[in-house]
Amino acid sequence: MTHNILVVDDEPKLCDLLASALSQNDITVFTASNGLHALKVLEAEDIDLVISDWRMPGMDGPQLLAEIKNRFPQLPVIVMTAYSTVKNAVQSMRNGAFDYIAKPFDIDELDITVSKALQFRDILKDNQRMRAELDEHQQIDSLVGDSPSFRQVLQAVDSVRESNATILLTGESGTGKEMVARAIHKHGNRADKPFVAVNCAAIPEGLLESEMFGHRKGAFTGAVSDRIGRFQQADKGTLFLDEIGEMPLALQAKILRALQERIIEPVGDPRERKVDVRVIAATNKNLLDAVANKEFREDLYYRLNVFPIPLPALRERLEDIAPLARHFANTLGSAAGKRFSGFSPEALQAMASYSWPGNIRELQNCVERATIVASGTVIEEQDLPAYLFASQPADSSALTSDVNGVPADLEAALAEVEKTYILAALQQSNGVQAAAAQLIGISERSFWYRLKKLGIHVDKIVR
Known part of the structure; x- marks a missing residue:
């Protein structure tokens, strides 16, 4: 496991000495000249151990x-002091220091103390990870459903979970891709190692390479210290690259090399690192369309x-709506201190009749709202959000010309369908256009164009 250590001392030579003594393949050493500088590093980096001088100008140890x-x-904090009295040592331990070392220090003694502190930090991290996994247990195990299409997903997860093969999850927004990724990790041979998720679309292009591979201090403006990237953070574990289709072409070649050779190169550092x-x-x-349009590398x-x-x-697995809804109601209800016995037949019918453009994510949000407003132990039709009913066309005969259901005006029929989806997404996102665009899987620019074309005024939508 890799570790980051921060050394704080107003003597540059001592910082360099400690950095040289502690730096190993699995340890990166950061330095700070005073307490205030140290706090800035702590805010910017994931530090595992601080070794701080006792007496420093400004903010002291x-x-x-x-x-x-x-x-x-x-x-954990290890305190160094040339004034190693019993009083100082006892005071530092009372104030929460992990241990202390006296100047001049013995390198072997330093190594032993540092090793103990890092082991302590690893135990704390493992406990945090276990608590986080317990908190996420309901979400991870919400791979609920018995429809034929979803059984194929479960069979695929079971087949691949013990292998180290690279996996590509595809599907509309909200279909549960991250939940499936977490389930594969949790039930695989790397379950006790980190699961690191990266949304490739959420990180600015200029920062994405540094985010993935890390950087060295001074590699670019704002790189005030060394930083490890997501590949190193996920070492021995699983790296989940969400929205991989949004990754810039310039970075795709480096991702390809990392996948092929399991080697990365931090920005500004010529030294390669195995992961x-x-x-x-x-x-x-x-x-495949992106490859044909030269937007995605074929080899990657x-x-x-x-x-x-x-x-x-979700519209392709309608029989799973009821068990998913019950699962969410039980989970969300327990969190809110409520118990639900289920849904009324009318509520289940209303949910089954809706198209769910936002898929499982939208269903979960819908049930969460229902658990808040429901007054009894059964969730009724009136507890569901209004947009489930508003999205159903009031008079579909107006769009057809004969009994065969052929549209009299194809453009008008398509516009009506488009408007239905957009209104439903806006209701679900409480009028937040960027979130609504994401729900139906189009860009914000395309969403704004459709609002204008269809004459939809967001501020007039009843929420």
Whole structure:
């Protein structure tokens, strides 16, 4: 496991000495010249251990220790002092220091103390990870459903979970791609190692390479210290690359090399680093179309598509709506201190009749709202959000010309369908246009164009 250590001392030579003594393949050393500088590094980096001088100008060791215990309570601190009296040592331990070392220090003694502190930090991290996994247990195990299309997903998960093959999850937004990725990790041979998720569409293009591979101090403006990337954070575990179709072409070649050779190169650092990660990628795009349009590398596509798992849209697994809704009601109801025995037949029928453009994510939001407003133990039709009913066309005969259901005006019929989906998405997102665009899988620019074309005024939509 990799570790980051922060050394704080106003003597540059001592910082360099400690950095040289502690730096190993699995340890990166950051330095700070005073307490205030140290706090800035702690805010920017994931530090596992602080080694701080006792006496420094400005914010001294005791003050820094107090601030760290207040803001980063589980971060171990080793105090150094040339004034190693029993009083100082006892005081530092009482104030929360993990241990102390006296100047001049013995390197072997330093190594032993640092090893113990890092082991302590690893135990705390493992406990945090276990608690997080318990908190996520309901979400991870919400792979609920027995429809034929979803049984194929479950069979694929069971087949691949113990392998290290790269997996490509495809499907519309909201179909549960991250939940499937977490289930594969949780039930696989890397379950006790990190699961690191990256949304490739949410990180600015200029920062994406640094985010993935890390960087060295001074590699670019704002790189005030070394930083490890997501590949190293996921070492021995699983790296989930969500929205892989949004990754810039310039970075795709480096991702390909990382997948092929399991080697990365941080920005501004010519030294290569080996990583052992299991990669699961996900996209709601058709990557073959992106390859044909020169928007995605063909070689990267085939490297990712070793084991593809397509996820069905919720409208393609209607028989799973009821068990999913009950699962969400039980989970969300328990969190709110409520118990529900189920849904009325009318409520289930209303949910089965809706098209769910936002898929499972939209269903979960719908049930969450219903659990809040429901007054009894059974969720009734009136507890469901109004947009489930508003999205049903009032008079479909107006769109057809004969008994065969052929539209009299195809453009008008398509516009009506388009308007239905957009209104439903706006209701679901409480009028937030960017979120509504994401729900139906189009860009914000395209969404704004459709609003204008269809004459939809967001501020007039009843929420």
